[in-house]
Amino acid sequence: MIWLGIETANTxxxxxxxxxxxxxxxxxxxxxxxxxxxxxxxxxxxxxxxxLKPSDLDAIAVSEGPGSYTGVRIGVTLAKTLAWTLQKPLxxxxxxxxxxxxxxxxxxxxxxxxxxxxxxxxxxxYQGMALEAIVEDYHTHIDDLLERLKTFExxxxxVGIDVDIFWEKIVTVLGDTAVRAPFSYDLPHATExxxxxxxxxxPSVEATHHFVPQYxxxxxxxxxxxxxxxxxxxx
Numbered sequence: 001m002i003w004l005g006i007e008t009a010n011t012x013x014x015x016x017x018x019x020x021x022x023x024x025x026x027x028x029x030x031x032x033x034x035x036x037x038x039x040x041x042x043x044x045x046x047x048x049x050x051x052l053k054p055s056d057l058d059a060i061a062v063s064e065g066p067g068s069y070t071g072v073r074i075g076v077t078l079a080k081t082l083a084w085t086l087q088k089p090l091x092x093x094x095x096x097x098x099x100x101x102x103x104x105x106x107x108x109x110x111x112x113x114x115x116x117x118x119x120x121x122x123x124x125x126y127q128g129m130a131l132e133a134i135v136e137d138y139h140t141h142i143d144d145l146l147e148r149l150k151t152f153e154x155x156x157x158x159v160g161i162d163v164d165i166f167w168e169k170i171v172t173v174l175g176d177t178a179v180r181a182p183f184s185y186d187l188p189h190a191t192e193x194x195x196x197x198x199x200x201x202x203p204s205v206e207a208t209h210h211f212v213p214q215y216x217x218x219x220x221x222x223x224x225x226x227x228x229x230x231x232x233x234x235x
Contacts, residue, residue, distance in 0.1 A: 001058045003197070004082070005190030006043070008035040008075035009067030009095035010114055012161070015042045016190035017050055021198070025050045026191050030161065035074040043078070057088055061197035063188065064092030066122040066137060066216040067114050076213045083208045090208045091197035096137050099160055100126040101192040102185040108155040109134065115162035121145060122216060125156075131196075139217040142166050146173040155179055161186045 005026075007014040013035060016026040025046050047054065062079035065072040072095070083090035099112040110131075114122040121142050125135035135148070149156055150173065158170060159181035170178050 002052065002056055003059050003061055003194045004043070004047075004057050005061045005194040005197075006039070006075050006079050007063040007095070007098060007188050007190040007193050008039050008071045008078075009063045009065055009098075009188070010071050010162075011068070012187045013038055013042060014188055014190035014193075015039075015046045016194060017046055017052065018191060018194045018198075023191050026189065028187055028189060030187055035071055039074055039078055043082075054082065054086055057082075057086060059089045059091065059197070059202060060086075061091045061093060061190075061193045063095040063098050063190075063193050064211075065095055065214040066116075066139065067095045069215065072213045072215065076211070080208055080211055083205070087205050089202040089205055090211055091200060091202065092211060092214070093193050093196045094124070094137050094214065095188065096122060096124045097126065097131055097133075097196060098188045098192050100124070100131055101196060102187075102189065103157050103159050103181055104129050104131055106157045106181075108157055108179070109152060110157050110159060111149065113158060113160045113163050113166065115165055116217075119143070121162070121166070125149075125152075137214070137216055142169060146170060149174060153177070157181050159185050 003018045005016040012030045014028045017024045027042055027046055060079050060083045062075050079090055096112045100110045103110050110126045116122050119141050122139055123145055124137040127134050155177050157179045
């Protein structure tokens with residue numbers, strides 16, 4: 001079985017092909033190139049290098065969010081378009097879980113972090129090889145997250161390129177229980193998107209129509225519109 005994996009939920013881009021449970025190729029990059037310009041060419045390049053045509057694929061796995069609205073939309077749109085056009089099943093995997101998978105061998109709690117701006121983060125808490133979700137993916141302020149993490153009174157491994165934005169505050173609040181993952185763990189891998197997708201039951205091709213990104217919060221523009229509508233209602 002041949003899988004294509006797509007990861008564009010944040011600035012890093014990763015594309016991978018896995019055949020019969022073995023990685024054939026993977027591209028991972030962390031450069032300032034918009035995914036709208038780089039994702040599809042990257043898919044074409046990876047498939048070309050391994051001598052595959054899109055029709056050779058058996059299933060597609062995509063990082064479904066949370067993360068950058070634009071990044072998540074691009075990845076999901078590409079995956080849905082390919083899946084429906086090729087009539088192949090599509091599986092979505094949490095982008096936070098994909099990142100946490102880099103540190104699955106860590107003997108403790110794993111906290112992946114994506115910057116959500118204005119002191120907010122997308123985050124979750126996982127544990128063990130099975131990546132058990134101790135705290136499900138959610139959107140919160142970094143201060144609230146750290147207060148929550150203090151209650152665990154256990155070592156916590158922080159992973160992700162955005163951890164550096166908050167690291168000083170993390171150490172101040174958590175002290176020695178805060179552990180910084182090696183930089184080599186900080187980029188999400190499309191291979192992990194596929195590995196995690198292989199652990200779930202494949203959906204029907206028809207389910208592709210109903211596949212939606214998992215943003216975990218509404219967009220700022222939508223929030224402002226709702227606020228405006230609410231204010232008008234009281235005028």
